[in-house]
Amino acid sequence: MRLTTLRLAALGAAVLVPATVLIAQDQLLAQAPADPAPVEEQLEPNPSGEQAEPTAAERAAAPRDPLEIYSDLNLFGEIFDRIRAEYVDPPDEQELIRAAIQGMLTSLDPHSGYLPPIEYADMRQDTSGQFGGLGVEIIMEEGLIKVVSPIDDTPAARAGILSNDLIIEIDGQQVQGMTQDEAVEKMRGEVGTQVTITVFREGVDEPLEFELTRGIISMRAVRWSMEGGETEGEGDIAVLRLSRFSEQAFVGIERAIEDIYAERNDVPPQGIILDLRNNPGGLVDQSVYVADAFLNRGAVVLTRGRSENESARYDAAPDPLDARIADVPMVVLINGGSASAAEIVAGALQDHKRATLVGTRSFGKGSVQSIISLGPDGAMRLTTARYYTPDNRSIQALGITPDIDVRQVVPEEFQGRDEIIGEAGLDGHITAEGQEEASVGSSVYVPADKAEDTQLQYALRLIKGEETDPAFPPTVE
Numbered sequence: 001m002r003l004t005t006l007r008l009a010a011l012g013a014a015v016l017v018p019a020t021v022l023i024a025q026d027q028l029l030a031q032a033p034a035d036p037a038p039v040e041e042q043l044e045p046n047p048s049g050e051q052a053e054p055t056a057a058e059r060a061a062a063p064r065d066p067l068e069i070y071s072d073l074n075l076f077g078e079i080f081d082r083i084r085a086e087y088v089d090p091p092d093e094q095e096l097i098r099a100a101i102q103g104m105l106t107s108l109d110p111h112s113g114y115l116p117p118i119e120y121a122d123m124r125q126d127t128s129g130q131f132g133g134l135g136v137e138i139i140m141e142e143g144l145i146k147v148v149s150p151i152d153d154t155p156a157a158r159a160g161i162l163s164n165d166l167i168i169e170i171d172g173q174q175v176q177g178m179t180q181d182e183a184v185e186k187m188r189g190e191v192g193t194q195v196t197i198t199v200f201r202e203g204v205d206e207p208l209e210f211e212l213t214r215g216i217i218s219m220r221a222v223r224w225s226m227e228g229g230e231t232e233g234e235g236d237i238a239v240l241r242l243s244r245f246s247e248q249a250f251v252g253i254e255r256a257i258e259d260i261y262a263e264r265n266d267v268p269p270q271g272i273i274l275d276l277r278n279n280p281g282g283l284v285d286q287s288v289y290v291a292d293a294f295l296n297r298g299a300v301v302l303t304r305g306r307s308e309n310e311s312a313r314y315d316a317a318p319d320p321l322d323a324r325i326a327d328v329p330m331v332v333l334i335n336g337g338s339a340s341a342a343e344i345v346a347g348a349l350q351d352h353k354r355a356t357l358v359g360t361r362s363f364g365k366g367s368v369q370s371i372i373s374l375g376p377d378g379a380m381r382l383t384t385a386r387y388y389t390p391d392n393r394s395i396q397a398l399g400i401t402p403d404i405d406v407r408q409v410v411p412e413e414f415q416g417r418d419e420i421i422g423e424a425g426l427d428g429h430i431t432a433e434g435q436e437e438a439s440v441g442s443s444v445y446v447p448a449d450k451a452e453d454t455q456l457q458y459a460l461r462l463i464k465g466e467e468t469d470p471a472f473p474p475t476v477e
Contacts, residue, residue, distance in 0.1 A: 076100070105380060110426040111369050112383050120378040123371070127283055129246030132191040133217040136161060140180040144168060147199075151220070155212045161199065168207060169198035189214050221245075222252030224260060228270065228460045232450055236270040237463050239456070242290070245282030245341035250289035254321060257293075261324070271329040271463030273456070274345075277359060277446050281340025284368060284387070291348040292316040294330065294355070296323065298390060300348045303368055305385035310368070316348075329473050330355035331459040334402055336420050336442030339363035347389035347400050353474035357402040358462070359455050361442040364423035366396030367430055383430065397424040397437040403471035404462075406455045408445050418445035 080100075083091055102114040115123060125131050135154020138145050145167040150157040168175055170186045178186075187195060196211045222242050228235030238260050242249060260269060274294075281287075284301070291300045295316035304311045316322070332355045334346050343362045349355040368385040388394050399422055410418050419441025423429050431437070447453050461467040 101380075105382065107428070109367070109383050109428050109430050110423075111365070111367060111381065113381050115371075115379045115381060117376065117378045120373075123379075127246055129219045129221060129248035130216055131188055131219070132193070132214045133188040134161075134195065134197070134212050134214060135217045136167075136187075138167070138180070138184070140183075141166075143176050144200075145175050145178075145180070145183050151217065154217055155215045156210075159210045159212055161197075161210060162201065165199040165201050165208075167197055167199050169196075171196055191216055218248055219246065220252065221248040222256050224256040226260070226263075226269070227273075227450070227456075228464055235460075237273060237460055238269040238271070239273045239275060241275040242279055242342075244279055245284075245286040245290070247283065247286065249282070249286040250293065253290055253293050257321065257325065268325065268328050271331065272325065273331045273333060273459050273463070274349075274355070275333045275456070276338045276342040276346055277333050277335040277455070278337035278444055279339070279342035280337065281342050281365065284341055284344065287341035287344040288314045288316075291345045292319070293321050294325065294349060295352055296326065298352055300390065301344045302388040302390070302392065303385040304388065305368070307384075310370075310385040329463055331462060331472070332357050333455055333459060334359045334362045334400065335444055335446070335455070336360055336363060336399075336422055337444040338400075339422075340365040343395055343400050344387060344389075347393065347395060350400065350403065350474075351390040351393070353476045356404065356462070356469075356472040356474055357400065358404045358406050358459050359402050360405060360407060361401050361438065362395070362399040362422070363420075363442075364395055364397050364399035364438055366394050366398075366423075386430075394432070394435065396435065397422075397429055397431065398435070399423070399438055399442065403474070404458075404469050406458045408443055408447065408454045409452070410443065410445050414445055418443045420444060 080093075080096065083096060084093060098114060098116060105112045105114050133154075135151040135156040137148040137151065139148055140146070147156075147161060147163055147165040147167065149163045150161050167183070170183065173186070175183055187197070189195065191214055193214050194211060195214060196209060198207050198209050200207050221244060222240055224238060224240045225233050226235050226237065227233070227239050228237040238256075240253065240256050242253065261267075288300045296318040297316055300314045300316050302313050330349070332346050332349055334342070334357055338346065338359075339362065343365065346357055346362065350357050366387055367383050368387055369381045370384040372380045372382060374380060386394060386396060389400075408418075421438055421441050424438040446455075450456055458467060462469065462472050
């Protein structure tokens with residue numbers, strides 16, 4: 001099963017239950033007597049026949065008169081006109097209206113909001129996983145931009161830029177003093193436009209100048225390595241690191257598995273570790289595709305909203321990919337930074353007993369945001385549905401609890417600053433009556449050195465049989 005791109009945009013992360021309804025219910029329950037008398041004994045005499053004034057809760061729960069709503073809109077217009085006429089400096093009317101729209105949307109929950117045209121364009125580029133650029137992976141080193149590696153079949157690779165080259169100028173402007181983000185911004189641009197970069201290469205006396213034409217660059221969403229051997233990068237266990245759910249997520253997983261089998265002459269790995277730690281989520285349709293890569297049947301995620309078109313069930317289906325890895329044991333790593341689409345995948349694999357979850361509790365973002373285009377005025381991001389795992393679990397403000405809780409050894413300088421409560425700690429987050437919420441933090445710390453990564457090393461030992469736990473391998477009931 002595959003979803004359309006439009007559906008992808010509509011499925012970001014749950015249904016908004018009006019807080020006023022919940023408050024009204026709580027108050028009515030609190031007012032109810034513990035052992036109610038017969039109805040006729042509770043009625044007070046009302047000889048005048050006048051109706052009692054409704055309570056504040058009843059007024060909040062009742063539908064508003066349209067005339068009242070238009071009266072409030074008139075109030076907004078009056079304030080807008082007074083600002084335009086009397087504010088000390090002439091205001092930007094467009095910015096005033098956009099600020100009002102933003103305030104209206106952000107008052108709903110932490111994930112609804114207004115996207116001005118530039119931010120909307122950036123968001124579409126971010127979720128597509130593609131942009132106009134040169135195709136180099138870089139890091140900042142001693143104030144200069146160091147090329148980690150050129151990406152295959154990109155302008156940088158074709159021009160001959162190499163790993164460890166130091167970029168010292170971009171279009172004649174020195175990189176020294178720029179931030180990494182500023183340098184990246186200068187190298188990115190419209191496809192087909194020119195950019196000149198100057199690099200210093202060890203062993204070459206003079207700086208090298210490259211005139212490049214920007215092309216379409218696909219960001220790598222998935223990196224993989226074989227681990228479990230005596231040295232890093234060697235062994236029989238495949239570790240797939242999925243950094244975010246852009247449009248490149250499923251393609252990245254598919255290619256990674258193909259490359260792993262090609263490297264091993266079609267011999268299956270001893271196990272697969274899917275690393276979703278600090279994955280902030282992204283496109284929900286990509287989470288369905290990724291979960292489907294490891295499942296051959298059953299629900300992946302359920303969504304429920306106020307309207308029927310926001311309520312749906314998305315299922316996995318048999319395909320050559322999941323058949324190829326069906327018998328390979330699997331562990332999923334999660335932590336306090338695993339959110340939204342990452343939680344959909346983790347929850348689906350946990351509920352179907354396909355994988356054992358190792359790490360700490362996830363973030364707890366169980367809502368879906370629809371991206372609604374406003375044409376030249378940008379877009380609005382509106383929470384339109386909740387999502388549920390296949391076992392009908394809502395993780396909103398609670399998160400997913402791993403099957404095996406494994407905590408990192410956190411350096412002293414990070415202790416106390418490595419934990420976040422997650423969704424439950426965000427002001428205005430969506431709540432539901434009787435639903436449990438997280439009350440303590442979950443660590444987001446992951447060491448750069450794999451040898452010091454307690455969670456990863458535990459997962460490797462678990463697959464190799466050096467550690468045992470009743471949760472691995474999961475038992476299908």
